Amino acid sequence: MEFEHAPNDPTRKELSPLLKLALELGPLAVFFLFNSRGQQISDNFPMLKAVGEPIFLATAAFMVAITISLTVSLWLTKRLPVMPLVSGVVVLVFGALTLWLHDELFIKLKPTIVNCLFGAVLLGGLAFGKSLLGYVFDSAFKLTDEGWRVLTLRWGVFFFFLAALNEFIWRSFSTDFWVSFKVFGVMPITLLFTLTQLPLIQKHAITDDNKNEN
Template identity: 40%
Template sequence: MNERKEINPMLKTGLEMGPIVVFFVAYLWLKDHVFTISGREYDGFILVTAGFIPLIVASSAALWRLTGKLSRMQVATVVLVVVFGGMSVWFNDDSFFKMKPTMIYLLFAGILGIGLLRGQSYLKVVMEEMVPLEQDGWMILTRRVTLFFLALAILNELIWRTQTTEIWVYFKTFGLTAALFGFFMTQGSLFQKYGLGEDGGES
Protein backbone atom coordinates (compact mmCIF):
# COMPACT_ATOMS: atom_id res chain seq x y z
CA MET A 1 0.00 0.00 0.00
CA ASN A 2 1.35 3.39 -0.96
CA GLU A 3 2.39 5.72 1.83
CA ARG A 4 0.25 8.81 2.08
CA LYS A 5 2.13 11.97 1.06
CA GLU A 6 1.44 15.64 1.62
CA ILE A 7 1.25 17.96 -1.40
CA ASN A 8 0.64 21.65 -1.92
CA PRO A 9 -3.03 22.34 -0.98
CA MET A 10 -3.48 24.55 -4.04
CA LEU A 11 -2.27 21.76 -6.32
CA LYS A 12 -4.56 19.27 -4.59
CA THR A 13 -7.56 21.58 -4.97
CA GLY A 14 -6.66 22.18 -8.62
CA LEU A 15 -6.56 18.46 -9.35
CA GLU A 16 -9.85 17.86 -7.56
CA MET A 17 -11.80 20.83 -8.93
CA GLY A 18 -9.98 21.46 -12.21
CA PRO A 19 -11.93 18.93 -14.31
CA ILE A 20 -15.25 20.38 -13.15
CA VAL A 21 -14.15 23.92 -13.99
CA VAL A 22 -12.88 22.82 -17.42
CA PHE A 23 -16.15 20.98 -18.07
CA PHE A 24 -18.17 24.09 -17.23
CA VAL A 25 -16.07 26.45 -19.35
CA ALA A 26 -15.98 24.02 -22.28
CA TYR A 27 -19.74 23.58 -22.12
CA LEU A 28 -20.33 27.35 -22.25
CA TRP A 29 -18.01 27.51 -25.26
CA LEU A 30 -19.48 24.58 -27.22
CA LYS A 31 -23.11 24.38 -26.04
CA ASP A 32 -24.60 25.90 -29.21
CA HIS A 33 -22.47 23.88 -31.64
CA VAL A 34 -23.22 20.61 -33.40
CA PHE A 35 -20.37 18.43 -34.68
CA THR A 36 -20.51 15.72 -37.30
CA ILE A 37 -18.15 12.82 -36.62
CA SER A 38 -18.14 9.74 -38.86
CA GLY A 39 -21.48 10.80 -40.28
CA ARG A 40 -23.12 11.16 -36.86
CA GLU A 41 -24.11 14.45 -35.25
CA TYR A 42 -23.10 15.24 -31.68
CA ASP A 43 -24.02 18.37 -29.78
CA GLY A 44 -21.52 20.30 -27.69
CA PHE A 45 -22.60 18.69 -24.41
CA ILE A 46 -21.75 15.21 -25.66
CA LEU A 47 -18.31 16.29 -26.89
CA VAL A 48 -17.58 18.05 -23.60
CA THR A 49 -18.63 14.89 -21.75
CA ALA A 50 -16.29 12.83 -23.94
CA GLY A 51 -13.42 15.14 -23.02
CA PHE A 52 -14.34 15.17 -19.33
CA ILE A 53 -13.93 11.40 -18.96
CA PRO A 54 -10.18 11.15 -19.67
CA LEU A 55 -9.61 14.47 -17.87
CA ILE A 56 -11.05 13.28 -14.56
CA VAL A 57 -9.28 9.93 -14.91
CA ALA A 58 -5.96 11.71 -15.50
CA SER A 59 -6.45 14.19 -12.65
CA SER A 60 -7.39 11.38 -10.25
CA ALA A 61 -4.39 9.34 -11.36
CA ALA A 62 -2.14 12.36 -10.77
CA LEU A 63 -3.69 12.90 -7.35
CA TRP A 64 -3.12 9.26 -6.45
CA ARG A 65 0.45 9.43 -7.75
CA LEU A 66 1.25 12.56 -5.75
CA THR A 67 -0.58 11.71 -2.51
CA GLY A 68 -0.47 7.92 -2.53
CA LYS A 69 -4.20 7.80 -1.75
CA LEU A 70 -7.68 8.26 -3.21
CA SER A 71 -10.80 8.23 -1.07
CA ARG A 72 -13.53 5.70 -1.76
CA MET A 73 -15.74 8.61 -2.78
CA GLN A 74 -13.20 9.74 -5.39
CA VAL A 75 -12.81 6.23 -6.78
CA ALA A 76 -16.59 5.73 -6.98
CA THR A 77 -17.00 9.10 -8.71
CA VAL A 78 -14.39 8.26 -11.35
CA VAL A 79 -15.98 4.86 -12.03
CA LEU A 80 -19.46 6.36 -12.41
CA VAL A 81 -18.15 9.15 -14.66
CA VAL A 82 -16.53 6.58 -16.93
CA VAL A 83 -19.62 4.35 -16.99
CA PHE A 84 -22.38 6.95 -17.36
CA GLY A 85 -20.29 9.41 -19.36
CA GLY A 86 -19.24 6.61 -21.68
CA MET A 87 -22.86 5.54 -22.15
CA SER A 88 -23.85 9.11 -23.01
CA VAL A 89 -21.14 9.31 -25.67
CA TRP A 90 -21.76 5.81 -27.02
CA PHE A 91 -25.52 6.21 -27.31
CA ASN A 92 -25.32 9.96 -28.07
CA ASP A 93 -27.76 10.56 -25.22
CA ASP A 94 -26.99 13.11 -22.52
CA SER A 95 -29.50 11.64 -20.06
CA PHE A 96 -27.02 8.98 -18.91
CA PHE A 97 -24.45 11.56 -17.79
CA LYS A 98 -27.13 13.68 -16.15
CA MET A 99 -28.16 10.65 -14.09
CA LYS A 100 -24.62 10.26 -12.73
CA PRO A 101 -25.08 12.54 -9.67
CA THR A 102 -28.28 10.65 -8.83
CA MET A 103 -26.41 7.34 -8.90
CA ILE A 104 -23.53 8.74 -6.84
CA TYR A 105 -25.80 10.09 -4.10
CA LEU A 106 -27.96 6.97 -4.04
CA LEU A 107 -24.82 4.84 -3.78
CA PHE A 108 -23.44 6.86 -0.87
CA ALA A 109 -26.84 6.99 0.87
CA GLY A 110 -27.19 3.23 0.44
CA ILE A 111 -23.76 2.51 1.87
CA LEU A 112 -24.34 4.81 4.85
CA GLY A 113 -27.80 3.34 5.34
CA ILE A 114 -26.42 -0.21 5.48
CA GLY A 115 -23.97 0.92 8.12
CA LEU A 116 -26.76 2.49 10.16
CA LEU A 117 -28.76 -0.75 10.02
CA ARG A 118 -25.69 -2.48 11.44
CA GLY A 119 -25.34 0.13 14.16
CA GLN A 120 -22.21 1.61 12.60
CA SER A 121 -21.20 4.94 11.07
CA TYR A 122 -19.33 4.39 7.83
CA LEU A 123 -19.08 8.17 7.57
CA LYS A 124 -16.77 8.08 10.58
CA VAL A 125 -14.31 5.91 8.63
CA VAL A 126 -14.03 8.60 5.94
CA MET A 127 -14.17 11.78 8.01
CA GLU A 128 -12.85 10.92 11.46
CA GLU A 129 -9.49 12.65 10.91
CA MET A 130 -11.19 15.85 9.75
CA VAL A 131 -14.08 15.93 12.23
CA PRO A 132 -13.40 14.13 15.54
CA LEU A 133 -16.76 13.36 17.19
CA GLU A 134 -18.19 11.15 19.89
CA GLN A 135 -19.88 7.97 18.64
CA ASP A 136 -23.38 9.38 19.25
CA GLY A 137 -22.44 12.42 17.20
CA TRP A 138 -21.28 10.24 14.32
CA MET A 139 -24.53 8.29 14.31
CA ILE A 140 -26.63 11.46 14.25
CA LEU A 141 -24.50 13.04 11.53
CA THR A 142 -24.59 9.85 9.45
CA ARG A 143 -28.39 9.74 9.58
CA ARG A 144 -28.56 13.38 8.50
CA VAL A 145 -26.05 12.90 5.68
CA THR A 146 -27.91 9.82 4.45
CA LEU A 147 -31.18 11.76 4.22
CA PHE A 148 -29.35 14.70 2.64
CA PHE A 149 -27.86 12.48 -0.09
CA LEU A 150 -31.31 11.03 -0.79
CA ALA A 151 -32.69 14.57 -1.11
CA LEU A 152 -29.88 15.54 -3.53
CA ALA A 153 -30.59 12.45 -5.65
CA ILE A 154 -34.26 13.40 -5.90
CA LEU A 155 -33.41 17.04 -6.62
CA ASN A 156 -31.00 16.09 -9.42
CA GLU A 157 -33.69 13.91 -11.03
CA LEU A 158 -36.19 16.76 -10.87
CA ILE A 159 -33.75 19.28 -12.37
CA TRP A 160 -32.44 17.26 -15.31
CA ARG A 161 -35.85 15.85 -16.21
CA THR A 162 -37.72 19.16 -16.11
CA GLN A 163 -35.13 21.83 -16.97
CA THR A 164 -32.82 22.63 -19.87
CA THR A 165 -29.32 21.21 -20.15
CA GLU A 166 -27.85 24.63 -19.42
CA ILE A 167 -29.78 24.96 -16.17
CA TRP A 168 -28.67 21.45 -15.17
CA VAL A 169 -25.01 22.30 -15.86
CA TYR A 170 -25.25 25.38 -13.62
CA PHE A 171 -27.01 23.30 -10.98
CA LYS A 172 -24.39 20.55 -11.18
CA THR A 173 -21.44 22.97 -11.09
CA PHE A 174 -22.65 25.41 -8.46
CA GLY A 175 -25.90 24.20 -6.91
CA LEU A 176 -24.75 20.82 -5.63
CA THR A 177 -21.48 22.25 -4.32
CA ALA A 178 -23.30 25.06 -2.51
CA ALA A 179 -25.79 22.57 -1.08
CA LEU A 180 -23.01 20.38 0.36
CA PHE A 181 -21.23 23.40 1.82
CA GLY A 182 -24.46 24.78 3.27
CA PHE A 183 -25.42 21.44 4.80
CA PHE A 184 -22.20 21.09 6.76
CA MET A 185 -22.36 24.73 7.80
CA THR A 186 -25.73 24.00 9.44
CA GLN A 187 -24.23 21.18 11.52
CA GLY A 188 -22.27 23.54 13.75
CA SER A 189 -24.33 22.82 16.86
CA LEU A 190 -23.80 19.07 16.43
CA PHE A 191 -20.04 19.52 16.03
CA GLN A 192 -19.97 21.74 19.12
CA LYS A 193 -22.03 19.34 21.24
CA TYR A 194 -20.29 16.09 20.25
CA GLY A 195 -16.86 17.35 19.20
CA LEU A 196 -13.72 15.92 20.75
CA GLY A 197 -10.75 17.98 21.86
CA GLU A 198 -7.19 17.35 20.76
CA ASP A 199 -6.71 14.97 23.70
CA GLY A 200 -9.63 12.82 22.54
CA GLY A 201 -12.00 14.14 25.22
CA GLU A 202 -14.98 16.42 24.85
CA SER A 203 -14.23 19.93 23.61
Protein backbone atom coordinates in the same frame (compact mmCIF):
# COMPACT_ATOMS: atom_id res chain seq x y z
CA MET B 1 -24.26 -0.16 20.25
CA GLU B 2 -20.80 1.00 19.16
CA PHE B 3 -20.41 2.70 15.81
CA GLU B 4 -17.29 2.13 13.72
CA HIS B 5 -15.67 4.88 11.74
CA ALA B 6 -12.52 5.50 9.75
CA PRO B 7 -9.28 5.15 11.74
CA ASN B 8 -6.86 8.04 11.64
CA ASP B 9 -3.59 7.14 9.94
CA PRO B 10 -0.81 9.48 11.13
CA THR B 11 1.44 8.39 8.24
CA ARG B 12 -0.92 9.35 5.43
CA LYS B 13 -0.05 12.26 3.16
CA GLU B 14 -2.51 15.14 3.01
CA LEU B 15 -3.11 17.53 0.13
CA SER B 16 -3.26 21.25 0.77
CA PRO B 17 -6.87 22.50 0.95
CA LEU B 18 -6.48 24.62 -2.20
CA LEU B 19 -4.98 21.76 -4.23
CA LYS B 20 -7.64 19.36 -2.98
CA LEU B 21 -10.36 21.85 -3.97
CA ALA B 22 -8.77 22.32 -7.39
CA LEU B 23 -8.65 18.57 -8.00
CA GLU B 24 -12.30 18.22 -7.02
CA LEU B 25 -13.69 21.26 -8.85
CA GLY B 26 -11.33 21.20 -11.84
CA PRO B 27 -13.19 18.46 -13.74
CA LEU B 28 -16.53 20.21 -13.12
CA ALA B 29 -15.09 23.47 -14.44
CA VAL B 30 -13.89 21.64 -17.55
CA PHE B 31 -17.35 20.10 -17.97
CA PHE B 32 -19.01 23.52 -17.80
CA LEU B 33 -16.45 25.16 -20.10
CA PHE B 34 -16.73 22.56 -22.85
CA ASN B 35 -20.53 22.55 -22.65
CA SER B 36 -20.85 26.36 -22.81
CA ARG B 37 -18.08 26.81 -25.41
CA GLY B 38 -18.40 23.50 -27.20
CA GLN B 39 -19.33 24.97 -30.56
CA GLN B 40 -16.39 27.39 -30.53
CA ILE B 41 -14.00 24.64 -29.49
CA SER B 42 -15.25 22.38 -32.28
CA ASP B 43 -14.85 25.21 -34.80
CA ASN B 44 -11.24 25.69 -33.72
CA PHE B 45 -10.53 21.96 -33.66
CA PRO B 46 -12.54 20.37 -36.50
CA MET B 47 -11.52 16.85 -35.53
CA LEU B 48 -13.72 17.23 -32.42
CA LYS B 49 -16.86 17.73 -34.48
CA ALA B 50 -17.18 13.97 -34.73
CA VAL B 51 -17.89 13.84 -30.98
CA GLY B 52 -21.19 15.64 -31.54
CA GLU B 53 -23.09 18.35 -29.67
CA PRO B 54 -21.47 20.36 -26.84
CA ILE B 55 -22.87 18.10 -24.10
CA PHE B 56 -21.09 15.10 -25.63
CA LEU B 57 -17.86 17.02 -26.06
CA ALA B 58 -18.19 18.18 -22.45
CA THR B 59 -18.75 14.59 -21.32
CA ALA B 60 -15.59 13.41 -23.09
CA ALA B 61 -13.59 16.30 -21.59
CA PHE B 62 -15.08 15.56 -18.16
CA MET B 63 -13.90 11.94 -18.39
CA VAL B 64 -10.37 13.02 -19.31
CA ALA B 65 -10.28 15.69 -16.59
CA ILE B 66 -11.48 13.40 -13.82
CA THR B 67 -8.98 10.72 -14.86
CA ILE B 68 -6.18 13.29 -14.63
CA SER B 69 -7.51 14.50 -11.26
CA LEU B 70 -7.55 10.98 -9.80
CA THR B 71 -4.11 10.22 -11.21
CA VAL B 72 -2.60 13.36 -9.70
CA SER B 73 -4.26 12.65 -6.35
CA LEU B 74 -2.94 9.08 -6.35
CA TRP B 75 0.55 10.25 -7.32
CA LEU B 76 0.69 12.87 -4.56
CA THR B 77 -0.93 10.91 -1.71
CA LYS B 78 -0.31 7.28 -2.77
CA ARG B 79 -3.99 6.52 -2.18
CA LEU B 80 -7.45 7.42 -3.43
CA PRO B 81 -10.26 8.51 -1.07
CA VAL B 82 -13.44 6.48 -1.44
CA MET B 83 -15.78 9.26 -2.55
CA PRO B 84 -13.70 10.69 -5.45
CA LEU B 85 -12.82 7.17 -6.58
CA VAL B 86 -16.42 5.95 -6.70
CA SER B 87 -17.60 9.16 -8.32
CA GLY B 88 -14.81 8.93 -10.90
CA VAL B 89 -15.63 5.34 -11.80
CA VAL B 90 -19.31 6.21 -12.28
CA VAL B 91 -18.35 9.19 -14.45
CA LEU B 92 -16.23 6.96 -16.69
CA VAL B 93 -18.89 4.26 -16.96
CA PHE B 94 -21.85 6.56 -17.57
CA GLY B 95 -19.77 8.92 -19.68
CA ALA B 96 -18.78 6.02 -21.93
CA LEU B 97 -22.44 5.02 -22.26
CA THR B 98 -23.35 8.62 -23.08
CA LEU B 99 -20.80 8.77 -25.91
CA TRP B 100 -21.36 5.24 -27.18
CA LEU B 101 -25.16 5.48 -27.32
CA HIS B 102 -25.09 9.21 -28.07
CA ASP B 103 -27.64 9.77 -25.32
CA GLU B 104 -27.10 12.49 -22.71
CA LEU B 105 -29.46 10.71 -20.30
CA PHE B 106 -26.64 8.62 -18.87
CA ILE B 107 -24.39 11.50 -17.84
CA LYS B 108 -27.43 13.23 -16.31
CA LEU B 109 -28.16 10.12 -14.25
CA LYS B 110 -24.63 9.99 -12.87
CA PRO B 111 -25.25 12.37 -9.89
CA THR B 112 -28.45 10.51 -9.05
CA ILE B 113 -26.66 7.14 -9.03
CA VAL B 114 -23.69 8.37 -7.01
CA ASN B 115 -25.77 10.19 -4.39
CA CYS B 116 -28.18 7.27 -3.98
CA LEU B 117 -25.21 4.92 -3.63
CA PHE B 118 -23.57 6.97 -0.87
CA GLY B 119 -26.91 7.57 0.87
CA ALA B 120 -27.70 3.86 0.84
CA VAL B 121 -24.22 2.95 2.11
CA LEU B 122 -24.41 5.42 5.00
CA LEU B 123 -27.95 4.62 6.12
CA GLY B 124 -27.44 0.91 5.52
CA GLY B 125 -24.28 0.99 7.64
CA LEU B 126 -26.20 2.61 10.49
CA ALA B 127 -28.72 -0.22 10.37
CA PHE B 128 -25.84 -2.59 11.16
CA GLY B 129 -24.33 -0.35 13.82
CA LYS B 130 -21.54 1.05 11.67
CA SER B 131 -20.94 4.69 10.89
CA LEU B 132 -19.13 4.72 7.54
CA LEU B 133 -19.06 8.47 7.04
CA GLY B 134 -15.38 8.67 7.97
CA TYR B 135 -14.51 6.24 5.19
CA VAL B 136 -16.68 8.00 2.62
CA PHE B 137 -15.14 11.42 3.28
CA ASP B 138 -11.67 10.19 4.22
CA SER B 139 -12.19 12.05 7.49
CA ALA B 140 -9.24 13.21 9.55
CA PHE B 141 -11.22 14.33 12.59
CA LYS B 142 -12.46 12.27 15.55
CA LEU B 143 -15.97 12.22 16.98
CA THR B 144 -17.79 10.35 19.70
CA ASP B 145 -19.91 7.37 18.65
CA GLU B 146 -23.06 9.47 19.05
CA GLY B 147 -21.55 12.25 16.96
CA TRP B 148 -20.70 9.84 14.13
CA ARG B 149 -24.17 8.29 14.28
CA VAL B 150 -26.04 11.60 14.01
CA LEU B 151 -23.69 13.06 11.40
CA THR B 152 -23.89 9.91 9.29
CA LEU B 153 -27.69 9.93 9.47
CA ARG B 154 -27.84 13.55 8.35
CA TRP B 155 -25.43 13.04 5.46
CA GLY B 156 -27.24 9.89 4.36
CA VAL B 157 -30.51 11.80 4.10
CA PHE B 158 -28.76 14.73 2.43
CA PHE B 159 -27.34 12.47 -0.30
CA PHE B 160 -30.83 11.26 -1.13
CA PHE B 161 -31.98 14.89 -1.21
CA LEU B 162 -29.25 15.68 -3.76
CA ALA B 163 -30.31 12.69 -5.84
CA ALA B 164 -33.93 13.83 -5.88
CA LEU B 165 -32.86 17.40 -6.67
CA ASN B 166 -30.78 16.23 -9.62
CA GLU B 167 -33.74 14.27 -10.99
CA PHE B 168 -35.98 17.32 -10.68
CA ILE B 169 -33.49 19.67 -12.37
CA TRP B 170 -32.61 17.58 -15.41
CA ARG B 171 -36.21 16.54 -16.01
CA SER B 172 -37.59 20.08 -15.65
CA PHE B 173 -34.99 22.30 -17.30
CA SER B 174 -32.67 22.46 -20.28
CA THR B 175 -29.36 20.64 -20.52
CA ASP B 176 -27.44 23.92 -20.27
CA PHE B 177 -29.31 24.84 -17.09
CA TRP B 178 -28.61 21.39 -15.63
CA VAL B 179 -24.89 21.73 -16.34
CA SER B 180 -24.79 25.19 -14.76
CA PHE B 181 -26.69 23.99 -11.71
CA LYS B 182 -24.40 20.97 -11.37
CA VAL B 183 -21.39 23.29 -11.29
CA PHE B 184 -22.72 26.40 -9.53
CA GLY B 185 -25.72 25.09 -7.58
CA VAL B 186 -24.79 21.80 -5.97
CA MET B 187 -21.52 23.02 -4.46
CA PRO B 188 -23.04 26.03 -2.58
CA ILE B 189 -25.89 23.82 -1.33
CA THR B 190 -23.41 21.21 -0.11
CA LEU B 191 -21.20 23.86 1.49
CA LEU B 192 -24.18 25.40 3.27
CA PHE B 193 -25.26 22.00 4.57
CA THR B 194 -21.70 21.27 5.74
CA LEU B 195 -21.57 24.56 7.64
CA THR B 196 -24.81 23.72 9.43
CA GLN B 197 -23.12 20.55 10.74
CA LEU B 198 -20.25 22.39 12.41
CA PRO B 199 -22.05 22.79 15.78
CA LEU B 200 -22.62 19.02 15.90
CA ILE B 201 -18.98 18.32 15.02
CA GLN B 202 -17.74 20.76 17.66
CA LYS B 203 -20.07 19.31 20.27
CA HIS B 204 -18.96 15.70 19.73
CA ALA B 205 -15.33 16.26 18.75
CA ILE B 206 -12.74 14.17 20.62
CA THR B 207 -9.66 16.24 21.40
CA ASP B 208 -6.41 15.46 23.16
CA ASP B 209 -7.71 17.42 26.15
CA ASN B 210 -10.76 15.15 26.30
CA LYS B 211 -8.51 12.10 26.30
CA ASN B 212 -6.30 13.50 29.09
CA GLU B 213 -9.36 14.22 31.22
CA ASN B 214 -10.44 10.59 30.84
